[in-house]
Amino acid sequence: MTAIAHSAVSVHRARTLQDALDQLSQAPLQLLAGGTDIMVEANHGGLRGRHFLDISGLGSELGGHSWLPDGALRIGALCTYAQLQADARAQAELPMLMAASRLVGATQIQSRGTYAGNVENGSPAADAAPALLALDAVVELRSLAGTRTVPLAHYYTGYRSTARRSDELISALIVPKPDGGVSCQFFRKVGTRAFQAITKVGLSARIVWQGGQITDARIVATSMAATICRAHHIENALRGLSDIDAAAKSALRRAQDADLRPMDDVRSSADYRAEVFHRLVLQAASETRPS
Amino acid sequence: MPDGNQLSKDHRVGKSIPRPDAKVKVTGALHYVDDLPFEGLYGATVRTKTARGRMTGLRFKDGVDVGVDWREFAVVTANDIPRTSKLDGIDPNQVMLIDRDQPFLVRDEFRHVGEPVCLLAHPDPEVLRRAVDLVEIKTESLPAVLDYRQPPTDAQVQRGEPGPDANLFKRIVVSKGAADEGDDAFSKVFEDAAHIVSGTYETQAQEQCYIEPNGIIARVEVSEADAQGALWPANPWKLIIEGSMQCPYYVHKAITHLFQLPDDGVQIIQAATGGGFGGKEDYPSIISGHAGLLALKTRQPVKLIYDRVEDMAFTTKRHPSRTHLRAALDADGKLLGIDMDVTLDGGAYLTLSPVVLSRGAIHAVGPYRVPHVRVHNRAVLSNTPPHGAFRGFGAPQTVFAFERHLDRCAREVGIDPVELRRRNLIIRGDALAISQRIDEPIELHKWMDEALTAGKYEERRAAHAAFNEAAETSGSPLRRGVGVATFMHGAGFTGSGEDYLASEVMIRAAVGADGLGGVEVCTANTEIGQGAITIFTQIAADALGLPLSAVQIAKPDTDQVPNSGPTVASRTSMVVGHLVARASDDLVRKLESQGTLSDGDLHPNPDDDRASALSDARGRKFEPTALRGALATAAAQDGGALEGWATYQRPPGGKWNDVTYKGIAYGTYAWATYLADVEVDLTTFETRITDFVASQEIGRVLNPLLAEGQIQGGVVQAMGWALLEDTVYKDGRITNPNMTNYVVPTFADVPDVQVLFQESPYAYGPWGAKGIGELPMDGPAPAILNAISAAVGVEIDALPASPERVMRAVLAAQSSEVSS
């Protein structure tokens, strides 16, 4: 029927990483990994006229994860949530990333979805990407021209747009060994329900306490702006604090208002997001404090 | 009818017999409408995009670049439907329900986003979908009612005259005691009271979220002479509709009217149906009309299936409501007077709103003894898709308001909410607000106590008080609370409704798969997941003393089965099940009177239960082999198989008065106490339901597993309504018509639901059974919000109790504390 030509979706399968890079260099193909973001669009004819490069078969080159000599974690482009969660060292050293992974969709999604896909998809409501950002993760990009790295902190250039060139793919995400041990890590997702939920507001934080005061902080906000983002004013306001008293609370709230202007949408409201994010920051500060 | 309601160990009633339809459902072998073998065209619906206006024209935009060639399409608009029916002279383009205000297709004025304007058919569903977007509807806009709570401006009036009755679908007043004597007498009740407690409660629209979206296949049979040519055949023709539905005879009524066909010109067949919950009560009539029009236009089968978004956006939902409540109590917390004002949002057309309003009105004051009552109920128009039937049918809205209000009253009086209920619950011989005296042997106090014991109410209250106090001191954000709701639900149609329905059931002698005699049970009641097939099988098997395998349940098909009424109102097991038992009895009497079965076939040892469970009015039991032999003979007899029939008869006792709104509203009620235990996190204002107990008296548990499933399913559906589910509208358009943003609970959101049953058999239900389908929808929301309110110390009065809503209530209370 006439329909076929107009609804055409093409999917090219990459045989090797080299093949994938070759194909990417020739035409702007959209990468397909676990497909858990992409397939949602298929529901309403959203894939019509799009051209994909399926890299899901490149497990031997892009799959898995490894621990580097300096203690950093290298997450391959095809590494799934389920795979990393099965690693005892990841559980021990990166509890915030594991907490985020446990809350992505539910079991089926975690078996198929990848960290790289989550990062590249660029949703402001993503769960793994903000944890990675709070861990100072770096994005490794490959193309025929070679390999380059971009800190995740500089990766997002706007709503669902990234620093990746169309001839590049994410080959890995690198998570440096976090300072301050595990007790400074905090992750909390406030979703629309317990599982299979989109984040209404979320905080991924690393708050380092030393000698009774906060010496360093990473505060990453989810669903509070057009991209996941670091809240630098809050980070600054936290640094040097030894007591979260009333004055500190209002300073943190003022800093938050300088960093983040959340919006009303179909899932939640600006007032809720602002109030709860503030409470999450206070919770993070108190829970990371050594007792 | 089996006497005495006694069950022996050999009865199948009272046991969790496996569902006859389980295997095909679990294995996927069963065909739902979209799975049926089909060759024909696909249909689609073009809909209005704004809330109210007048249609001035249609434009079919060029679609060559997206593969749409309009010459390949069949197009139907209101212009294809004549303006007067050749049968009765009225406009066929009206959906026959309580009123006729809703068109199948917009002719001129339209009243909601998504109103069907034009129908398209094409062989390729993908091309079809693209074509829908290419039809431009030219309109002039008219002022729309976007908030049913506001009185309409003159320009917004679409029904009745400007004034107090503007846009009114229906008004109902329930009145009792001093309210019957007039305003002065009623006011005096409040003047003299020790406490007057006021509150306002709101509930939101809820989507039924059946797993299978709506869908219909239509086929026409026309004479050779009409195979081509005019749209409307000149000679007799037949329209066959098959699809997902609860009520084949509702569809039949609507379709005969639209197509101006005699009763036997329309055949409605229920396909396997993946859930309904009220959402497939009336809406399938509209889809059937649309599919039928396209089938008639093309003379080909047409399949019209909604996808999830279309189904969620444009089909019916639970009526939103607002209730103002004022209670007068004496110093001890005894209720003296209730003054209640209920408004339901009917949406754009009347549909079922009057009967939803009626059920809400009758259940409003619950199982409580209140001497003076006025409940003023209104259903009003707004420019959203019509709200319709949904499990509970008006009762969840009023029960929510009333049960929430009792907790507020208890705090005002200074007693425990449970104690307040205890002091006001009816006992046998007391009258409800509608002046129906309850003469059945109820023991509401005892049943409530059993629920409270199972839910450890006292222990929890004490533990939570200590926990919350400690949390306050330590700065922990967690708060705990327990809440209760006590309520009832009347099964069957309201008032004289069952009399008007005059349901009929037929049981036919048949030969079973094993070649031996058995029966086929013919009703129009549909299996929609609730277990109707199983229950009817159990009832007929026990009524006749046959093995389960000797009982077949006929497919609901209006050419084959009598009209036993719709599958709604918790009536299938109780009302229709009773008719199944009576029709079984009739069949045996006929076997006897025609001599196929004789005294010689009587069981030699009638006290042996295994002989046959059948014990008719004369206490006769037959020898099983003889009975099956007689049935086999009767199945093959000349002139067609022998049939047993039963027609509904109103139980003896009083009547219902539709004018005074007093009398016997329902033959019986199921009674319940539900308990919810919650934990609220004041960091995020999220509520977790930590425990739930659902305890109810239901006459007789016909099938324990199914009954427990009904209760748990209903409770979980109500938990969604209480905490998560919300329909978000912008300019009359729903903005979250998908499962991503319309959030229903998953298993991770709900606790185990502990289910308890008490049984006090009802004389006019099969083996004493009462209806239970809707009951579990009524109680959870108030129990949960009572628990949240207890936990956070702030009254939460609107649904859903989302974190956003709880946050606003808590922060508002804190800031008013600071300022006062």
Ligand SMILES: Cc1cc2nc3c(=O)[nH]c(=O)nc-3n(C[C@H](O)[C@H](O)[C@H](O)COP(=O)(O)OP(=O)(O)OC[C@H]3O[C@@H](n4cnc5c(N)ncnc54)[C@H](O)[C@@H]3O)c2cc1C
């Ligand atoms: C039911 C359901 C629930 C979900 N729940 C959550 C949730 O709770 N939290 C959450 O964060 N997400 C959720 N998601 C979204 C999704 O599962 C995640 O974002 C997942 O990590 C995406 O990974 P993927 O491999 O499936 O990506 P894909 O769908 O294959 O791709 C996603 C995007 O990334 C690009 N991409 C993929 N791999 C690469 C690469 N190596 N280099 C460059 N670009 C690449 C693709 O082109 C595409 O744009 C959910 C999805 C579904 C369907």
